Amino acid sequence: MKKTVLIGLGLLTAVTLAGCGNSNSASKGSSPAKTEKAVNKATPAKKKTDNSSVPTDANHEWFFKDPVFYAGNETMTLTKSEVRDSVEDGQKVLVIYNTIRNNSKKEQDPSNFYMVIHAKQKTDTSNVQLNPGTIKLNDDGSDPVQSQEDNLQNSLLPGKTVETVLIYSLKNTNPVTVEFSNADFKTIGTKTYSVD
Secondary structure, three states: HHHHHHHHHHHHHHHHHOOOOOOOOOOOOOOOOOEEEEOOOOOOOOOOOHHOOOOOOOOOOOOEEOOOOOOEEEEEEEEEEEEEEOOOOOOOEEEEEEEEEOOOOOOHHHHHHHHOOOOOOOOOOOEEEOOOEEEEOOOOOOHHHHHHHHHHOOOOOOOOEEEEEEEEEOOOOOEEEEEEEEOOOOOOEEEEEOOO
16 A cells, blocks of 8 residues: 555656656666765765756756756756754764756646655665655754755745755665656666765
Protein backbone atom coordinates (compact mmCIF):
# COMPACT_ATOMS: atom_id res chain seq x y z
CA MET A 1 0.00 0.00 0.00
CA LYS A 2 2.77 2.44 0.97
CA LYS A 3 4.67 1.65 -2.22
CA THR A 4 1.54 2.25 -4.33
CA VAL A 5 0.96 5.64 -2.67
CA LEU A 6 4.60 6.64 -3.23
CA ILE A 7 4.48 5.61 -6.89
CA GLY A 8 1.23 7.55 -7.32
CA LEU A 9 2.72 10.65 -5.70
CA GLY A 10 5.81 10.30 -7.85
CA LEU A 11 3.79 10.14 -11.06
CA LEU A 12 1.72 13.16 -10.00
CA THR A 13 4.87 15.12 -9.27
CA ALA A 14 6.44 14.19 -12.58
CA VAL A 15 3.35 15.37 -14.44
CA THR A 16 3.29 18.58 -12.40
CA LEU A 17 6.95 19.39 -13.08
CA ALA A 18 6.88 18.28 -16.70
CA GLY A 19 3.75 20.20 -17.69
CA CYS A 20 1.27 19.18 -20.34
CA GLY A 21 3.32 20.32 -23.33
CA ASN A 22 6.52 18.49 -22.39
CA SER A 23 5.97 14.93 -23.53
CA ASN A 24 9.60 14.05 -24.28
CA SER A 25 11.57 14.41 -21.05
CA ALA A 26 13.89 11.42 -21.20
CA SER A 27 17.56 12.29 -21.20
CA LYS A 28 19.95 10.83 -23.75
CA GLY A 29 22.76 10.55 -21.20
CA SER A 30 23.69 11.35 -17.68
CA SER A 31 26.09 13.88 -16.31
CA PRO A 32 29.23 12.66 -14.58
CA ALA A 33 29.26 12.71 -10.80
CA LYS A 34 30.52 15.89 -9.13
CA THR A 35 31.96 16.12 -5.64
CA GLU A 36 31.56 19.03 -3.25
CA LYS A 37 32.77 19.26 0.32
CA ALA A 38 30.00 20.06 2.82
CA VAL A 39 31.48 21.70 5.88
CA ASN A 40 30.20 23.05 9.15
CA LYS A 41 30.37 26.56 7.68
CA ALA A 42 28.59 27.32 4.42
CA THR A 43 30.90 27.03 1.42
CA PRO A 44 30.29 28.95 -1.80
CA ALA A 45 29.72 27.07 -5.03
CA LYS A 46 32.93 26.59 -6.99
CA LYS A 47 31.37 26.87 -10.44
CA LYS A 48 29.27 29.51 -12.11
CA THR A 49 26.80 28.64 -14.84
CA ASP A 50 26.07 30.83 -17.82
CA ASN A 51 22.44 31.71 -17.07
CA SER A 52 21.83 32.59 -20.73
CA SER A 53 22.04 28.87 -21.61
CA VAL A 54 19.40 27.81 -19.05
CA PRO A 55 15.85 27.78 -20.44
CA THR A 56 13.37 30.13 -18.77
CA ASP A 57 10.27 28.37 -20.07
CA ALA A 58 8.86 24.89 -19.46
CA ASN A 59 9.25 23.44 -22.96
CA HIS A 60 12.64 21.76 -22.91
CA GLU A 61 14.12 18.37 -22.04
CA TRP A 62 15.12 18.03 -18.39
CA PHE A 63 18.84 18.10 -17.59
CA PHE A 64 21.32 18.32 -14.74
CA LYS A 65 24.50 20.26 -15.44
CA ASP A 66 26.10 21.11 -12.11
CA PRO A 67 24.96 23.39 -10.52
CA VAL A 68 21.70 23.62 -12.54
CA PHE A 69 18.83 21.11 -12.48
CA TYR A 70 16.31 22.10 -15.16
CA ALA A 71 13.01 20.28 -14.58
CA GLY A 72 10.56 21.79 -17.05
CA ASN A 73 8.26 23.96 -14.95
CA GLU A 74 11.00 24.72 -12.41
CA THR A 75 14.77 25.20 -12.38
CA MET A 76 16.91 24.56 -9.30
CA THR A 77 20.37 26.09 -9.03
CA LEU A 78 22.58 24.63 -6.29
CA THR A 79 24.53 27.33 -4.44
CA LYS A 80 26.29 25.81 -1.40
CA SER A 81 26.04 23.09 1.25
CA GLU A 82 26.87 22.51 4.87
CA VAL A 83 26.51 19.95 7.65
CA ARG A 84 24.44 21.16 10.61
CA ASP A 85 23.03 19.77 13.83
CA SER A 86 19.71 18.00 13.48
CA VAL A 87 16.72 18.68 15.69
CA GLU A 88 17.34 15.08 16.83
CA ASP A 89 20.04 15.01 19.54
CA GLY A 90 23.42 13.75 18.36
CA GLN A 91 22.36 13.61 14.70
CA LYS A 92 23.56 15.68 11.74
CA VAL A 93 21.88 16.83 8.54
CA LEU A 94 23.16 17.82 5.12
CA VAL A 95 21.76 21.20 4.07
CA ILE A 96 21.85 21.92 0.34
CA TYR A 97 21.15 25.58 -0.41
CA ASN A 98 19.62 26.46 -3.76
CA THR A 99 17.37 28.78 -5.69
CA ILE A 100 14.24 27.66 -7.52
CA ARG A 101 12.74 29.51 -10.48
CA ASN A 102 9.19 28.99 -11.74
CA ASN A 103 9.43 28.65 -15.54
CA SER A 104 5.69 28.13 -16.06
CA LYS A 105 2.71 30.46 -16.29
CA LYS A 106 1.05 28.89 -13.21
CA GLU A 107 1.96 28.71 -9.54
CA GLN A 108 4.27 25.78 -8.74
CA ASP A 109 5.09 23.75 -5.62
CA PRO A 110 8.88 23.82 -5.09
CA SER A 111 8.70 20.88 -2.66
CA ASN A 112 8.00 18.64 -5.68
CA PHE A 113 11.77 18.49 -6.14
CA TYR A 114 11.89 15.98 -3.26
CA MET A 115 10.20 13.52 -5.64
CA VAL A 116 12.93 13.74 -8.30
CA ILE A 117 15.97 14.41 -6.13
CA HIS A 118 17.19 11.58 -3.90
CA ALA A 119 20.14 11.52 -1.53
CA LYS A 120 21.88 8.22 -0.77
CA GLN A 121 24.57 7.29 1.74
CA LYS A 122 26.34 3.97 2.24
CA THR A 123 26.15 2.21 5.59
CA ASP A 124 27.97 -1.00 6.56
CA THR A 125 25.42 -3.06 4.62
CA SER A 126 23.42 -0.87 2.23
CA ASN A 127 23.25 2.22 0.07
CA VAL A 128 20.42 3.91 1.99
CA GLN A 129 18.08 6.57 0.63
CA LEU A 130 18.17 9.44 3.13
CA ASN A 131 15.01 10.94 4.56
CA PRO A 132 14.32 14.67 4.62
CA GLY A 133 15.62 16.15 7.87
CA THR A 134 15.14 19.14 10.12
CA ILE A 135 17.86 21.39 11.47
CA LYS A 136 18.13 22.59 15.04
CA LEU A 137 17.13 26.27 14.96
CA ASN A 138 18.17 29.17 17.17
CA ASP A 139 16.03 29.78 20.26
CA ASP A 140 15.01 33.19 18.92
CA GLY A 141 14.02 31.80 15.49
CA SER A 142 16.41 34.13 13.66
CA ASP A 143 18.09 31.43 11.56
CA PRO A 144 17.64 32.33 7.85
CA VAL A 145 17.25 28.64 6.99
CA GLN A 146 13.74 28.81 8.52
CA SER A 147 12.52 31.22 5.82
CA GLN A 148 14.27 29.14 3.14
CA GLU A 149 12.46 26.03 4.39
CA ASP A 150 9.19 27.98 4.29
CA ASN A 151 9.91 29.04 0.68
CA LEU A 152 10.13 25.37 -0.29
CA GLN A 153 6.60 24.82 1.03
CA ASN A 154 4.97 27.97 -0.43
CA SER A 155 3.46 28.21 -3.92
CA LEU A 156 5.93 29.91 -6.24
CA LEU A 157 4.46 32.54 -8.56
CA PRO A 158 5.15 32.44 -12.34
CA GLY A 159 8.55 33.81 -13.36
CA LYS A 160 9.68 34.25 -9.75
CA THR A 161 12.77 32.84 -7.99
CA VAL A 162 13.18 32.00 -4.29
CA GLU A 163 16.00 30.76 -2.09
CA THR A 164 15.27 27.33 -0.61
CA VAL A 165 17.02 24.41 1.08
CA LEU A 166 16.93 20.65 0.79
CA ILE A 167 17.76 18.96 4.10
CA TYR A 168 18.66 15.28 4.50
CA SER A 169 19.21 13.31 7.75
CA LEU A 170 22.67 11.73 7.70
CA LYS A 171 23.34 8.13 8.73
CA ASN A 172 27.11 8.55 9.19
CA THR A 173 30.08 10.49 7.78
CA ASN A 174 30.28 8.68 4.43
CA PRO A 175 29.85 10.79 1.27
CA VAL A 176 26.29 11.52 0.14
CA THR A 177 25.39 11.01 -3.52
CA VAL A 178 22.47 13.11 -4.72
CA GLU A 179 20.64 11.75 -7.77
CA PHE A 180 18.65 13.99 -10.10
CA SER A 181 15.88 12.24 -12.06
CA ASN A 182 13.76 13.20 -15.04
CA ALA A 183 9.96 12.97 -15.31
CA ASP A 184 10.30 9.24 -16.06
CA PHE A 185 12.29 8.82 -12.80
CA LYS A 186 15.48 7.93 -14.67
CA THR A 187 18.67 9.37 -13.20
CA ILE A 188 20.04 12.13 -15.43
CA GLY A 189 22.86 13.30 -13.17
CA THR A 190 24.51 12.98 -9.78
CA LYS A 191 26.51 15.10 -7.38
CA THR A 192 28.50 13.79 -4.42
CA TYR A 193 28.91 15.70 -1.16
CA SER A 194 31.66 14.90 1.36
CA VAL A 195 30.23 15.25 4.86
CA ASP A 196 33.13 14.24 7.14
